[in-house]
Amino acid sequence: SSGSAGTSGTRFDLDKETELRFEVEAGERVQLELLSGLGEVFGSELNRNKKYTFGPGSKIAVFTWHGCSVALSGKTEVAYISKDAPMLLYLNTHAALEQMRRQAEKENDRGPRVMVVGPTDVGKSTVCRVLLNYAVRLGRRPTLVELDVGQSSVSVPGTMSALCIERPADVEEGFSVQAPLVFHFGSTTPGTNIKLYNKLTSSLAEVFSQRCEVNRRASVGGCIINTCGWVKGSGYQALVHCASAFQVDVVLVLDQERLYNELKRDLPHFVRVVLLPKSGGVVERSKDCRRESRDEKIREYFYGFRGTSFYPHAFDVRFSDVRIYKIGAPSIPDSCLPLGMSQDDTQLKLVPVSPGRDLTHHVLSVSSLDDDAEVGAGQSRGILESPVCGFIVVTAVDTQAQVMTVLSPAPRPLPRHTLLIMDIRFIDLK
Ligand code: ATP
Numbered sequence: 001s002s003g004s005a006g007t008s009g010t011r012f013d014l015d016k017e018t019e020l021r022f023e024v025e026a027g028e029r030v031q032l033e034l035l036s037g038l039g040e041v042f043g044s045e046l047n048r049n050k051k052y053t054f055g056p057g058s059k060i061a062v063f064t065w066h067g068c069s070v071a072l073s074g075k076t077e078v079a080y081i082s083k084d085a086p087m088l089l090y091l092n093t094h095a096a097l098e099q100m101r102r103q104a105e106k107e108n109d110r111g112p113r114v115m116v117v118g119p120t121d122v123g124k125s126t127v128c129r130v131l132l133n134y135a136v137r138l139g140r141r142p143t144l145v146e147l148d149v150g151q152s153s154v155s156v157p158g159t160m161s162a163l164c165i166e167r168p169a170d171v172e173e174g175f176s177v178q179a180p181l182v183f184h185f186g187s188t189t190p191g192t193n194i195k196l197y198n199k200l201t202s203s204l205a206e207v208f209s210q211r212c213e214v215n216r217r218a219s220v221g222g223c224i225i226n227t228c229g230w231v232k233g234s235g236y237q238a239l240v241h242c243a244s245a246f247q248v249d250v251v252l253v254l255d256q257e258r259l260y261n262e263l264k265r266d267l268p269h270f271v272r273v274v275l276l277p278k279s280g281g282v283v284e285r286s287k288d289c290r291r292e293s294r295d296e297k298i299r300e301y302f303y304g305f306r307g308t309s310f311y312p313h314a315f316d317v318r319f320s321d322v323r324i325y326k327i328g329a330p331s332i333p334d335s336c337l338p339l340g341m342s343q344d345d346t347q348l349k350l351v352p353v354s355p356g357r358d359l360t361h362h363v364l365s366v367s368s369l370d371d372d373a374e375v376g377a378g379q380s381r382g383i384l385e386s387p388v389c390g391f392i393v394v395t396a397v398d399t400q401a402q403v404m405t406v407l408s409p410a411p412r413p414l415p416r417h418t419l420l421i422m423d424i425r426f427i428d429l430k
Contacts, residue, residue, distance in 0.1 A: 009031065009033075009071045009072050009073025010071065010072050010073070010079070011035065011069060011070070012069065012070050012071070013067075013069045014037075014039070014064045014067060014068050014070070015064075015067055015083075016064060016065060016066050016067045017065060017083075017088065018064065018082060018083050018085070019061045019062060019063040019064070019081070019082050019087070020062045020070060020072075020079065020080070020081050020082075021059075021060070021078070021079070021080055021081075021082055021281040022059075022060055022076045022078060022079035023057070023060075023076060023077040023078050023079075024055065024056055024057060024058045024059075024060075024074070024075070024076060024077065025075040025077045026056050026057060027056050028075040029054065029056070029074050030053070030054050030058070030072055030074035030075065030076055031051045031054075031072070032046075032051070032052045032053075032054065032070060032072055033050065033051050033052070033070060033071045034046040034047065034048050034049070034068060034069075035048075035049075036048070036068060037066060037067050037068025037069060038065065038066055038068055039062045039064045039068040040062070040063055040064070040133075041061065041063075041171045042061070042126055042129045042133065043129060043130035043132070043133030043134055043168065044133055044168045044170070044171050045137075046062070046070075046171060052171050052172055053172060054172065055306070057292070057293070059281070059283045061085070061279070061281045063085060082281060085279055085280075085281065086277045086278070087130075087279075089276055089277065090127060090276070091134070093131065093252065094130075094131055094134040094135070096250075097112045097114065097131065097135070097222070097250070098134075098140075100249070101135075101220050101221065101222065104219070104220050104222075110212055110219045110220070110222065111140075111142075111220040111221055112222040112249050112250055113222050113223050113246050113249050114131070114222065114224050114248065114250045114251070114252060115227060115239070115242060115243055115248045115250070115252070116128050116224065116225065116226055116227060116251075116252045116254065117227050117231065117239055117251060117252070117254070117259065118229065118253060118254030118255050118259065118278070119229050119256055120229030120285075121282055121284045121285060122229075122254040122255040122282060123278050123279050123282040124226055124227065124229070124254055125153055126279070126282070127252065127254065127276070128144060128153075128226045129153075129169055129174070129175075131224050132165045132169070132175070133168045135165070135221065135224075136166065136167060136168055137168055140220070140221045141164060141165065141166060141217040142165050142222055142223060142224055143162055143164050143165065143208060143211075143218060143221065143224075144162065144163045144165055144175065144223070144224055144226070145161075145162045145204055145208065145224070145225040145246070146159075146160065146161045146162070147160050147201060147204075147225060148226050148228050148229075149185050149187065149188055149189065149190060149197070149228065150188040150189060150229075150290065150294070151290065151294065151297075152297065153174060153175070154175070154177055155180060155182045155301075156297055156301050156363065156391055156424075157297060157424055158184070158185050158186050158187055158188060158363065158365075158423070159182050159184060159185055159365070159388065160185050160200045160204060161180045162180065162181045162207065162208055162223075163175065163177060164179075164218065165221075172305075172306075173305050181207060182387055182388045183200045183203060183204065183388060184327070184365035184367070184388050184422070185197060185200060186365075186420065186421070186422045186424075187422065187423040187424065188294065188423070189228070189230065190228055190230060190234070191230065192328075192423065193327065193328045193347050194238060194347075195328075195347035195348055196328060196347060196348060196384070197238055198238055198241045198245075199348065199384060200384070201238070201241060201242050201246075202241075202245045203384070203385055204245075205242075205245040205246045205247075208223060208246070222249075225248070227239060227242065231256065236262065240263075240267065243263075243267055243271065249270075249271065249272065250271070250272045250273075250274065251263055251267065251271060251273045251274065252276055253273060254277075255276075255277060257275065260273060260275040294424070295426065298363065298391075298393075298424075298426045301391060302393070302409060302428075310409060313407070313409075313410065313411045313412065314405060314407055314408075315405070315406065315412040316403045316404070316405050317403060317404055317405075317406055317414065318402060318403050319403065319404070320402065321417060322414070322419050323375065323418055323419070324353040324355060324359075324364065324419045324421055325350045325351060325352055325353060325383065325420055325421070326350075326351045326353050326421050327348065327349070327350060327351070327420060328347045328348065328349060329346045329347075329351050330346075348384065350375065350383060353421055355397060355402075356397065356399060357397050357399060360395070360396060360397050361393065361394065361395070361425040361426060361427055362394050362421055362422060362424070363391055363392075363393050363424045363425065363426055364391065364393070364394065364420060364421055364422065365390075365391055365419065365420040365422065366389050366390045366392060366415060366416050366418075367383055367386050367389070367416060367418040367419065367420055368386045368387050368388065368389040368416060369382055369386040369416065370416075371416055371418070373418075375418065389416060390408075390409060390410070390415065391409075392406040392414070393426045393428060395407050395428055407428055
């Protein structure tokens with residue numbers, strides 16, 4: 001039931017337990033306003049009479065438990081009300097997790113560690129967001145573990161991270177990203193270096209467990225782990241590895257019965273594996289669309305989000321002042337490996353990169369590793385285990401002068417001098 005609401009746009013009246021789904025047209029913006037009742041966007045409550053703006057390509061659902069009226073203005077590609085959102089199932093899942101947290105509180109135990117899995121475009125990130133929002137709204141302090149290196153909700157693409165959730169996600173901007181723990185992976189798919197991917201998963205699990213030991217609320221809050229949509233072969237093995245590294249208690253499988261059966265078969269019996277339907281609202285995203293949203297994530301890192309603009313800096317960095325590495329040597333046939341060396345060693349090996357023109361546009365992670373720390377081919381440990389303290393993009397390289405120009409969120413000098421190169425490139429159009 002929709003009708004005109006005059007200058008304030010199109011009015012939609014939603015019955016209880018229904019949702020309004022809409023997509024913003026390319027190049028457009030859409031404003032959403034809650035007129036009456038209660039409504040939420042992916043678990044974050046809407047405020048009455050506040051205008052929320054969504055940028056081009058946004059795909060949004062306003063869900064209501066009790067009924068509400070909202071107004072939309074601007075050009076939407078689609079806008080319709082759906083009566084069969086799986087939110088009730090997600091809420092039940094949340095209730096079960098909350099029960100586990102209460103139990104943990106009583107028995108001085110740890111709260112639920114949950115892994116969300118499924119193929120691409122089934123709404124994994126959205127389910128994570130909903131569950132985290134519901135938990136934090138009850139005063140919990142869950143941790144989001146982001147293992148989706150293609151579409152990270154926490155940091156730039158090519159990273160793996162953990163973030164303590166202290167307040168519900170902002171309706172427009174998502175979770176506030178203060179002090180996340182970020183590791184450099186370097187590419188948008190785990191398959192590029194599965195050894196490194198698994199190793200960083202273990203590192204995150206270790207850091208999280210350490211935090212749980214000293215922080216009771218974090219321990220009770222547990223974690224929600226978002227994973228990649230690659231669920232076959234090594235991608236599947238990475239999920240099994242993650243389940244064991246984090247000692248997960250619950251696995252939520254979205255939409256794929258085969259994956260559900262495989263995990264039930266391969267995970268220890270005490271792990272609860274639950275199959276959940278995907279929401280009909282989740283929209284498939286094309287390769288281009290994914291690339292765009294990756295680009296947007298990097299742009300946001302440097303330039304900020306609509307409300308808060310950042311002013312990045314450009315300056316020259318002398319080649320002699322930095323050391324640049326790539327993690328993982330190109331793999332060579334087993335028979336060619338030096339005696340006593342395995343493929344694992346090559347994938348985790350630190351390869352010095354000599355700066356040249358081909359560095360242009362690459363995203364580099366600035367490692368938090370101490371500048372004095374000795375690094376060598378055999379000593380990649382320190383670097384792999386050091387979180388990242390920021391990112392820069394190489395915008396130009398002058399091989400004659402032996403300097404490169406970089407885009408950086410902070411003015412010169414760089415906070416640290418050990419840089420890790422990503423496969424990912426960003427062309428700064430500003
Ligand atoms: P990937 O693994 O490819 O990163 P995903 O499985 O994590 O994808 P999401 O990012 O959660 O999927 O969802 C894909 C898109 O669908 C997002 O833009 C999200 O905002 C949108 N979306 C999710 N649920 C709904 C819904 N109920 N109605 C409308 N849009 C939705």
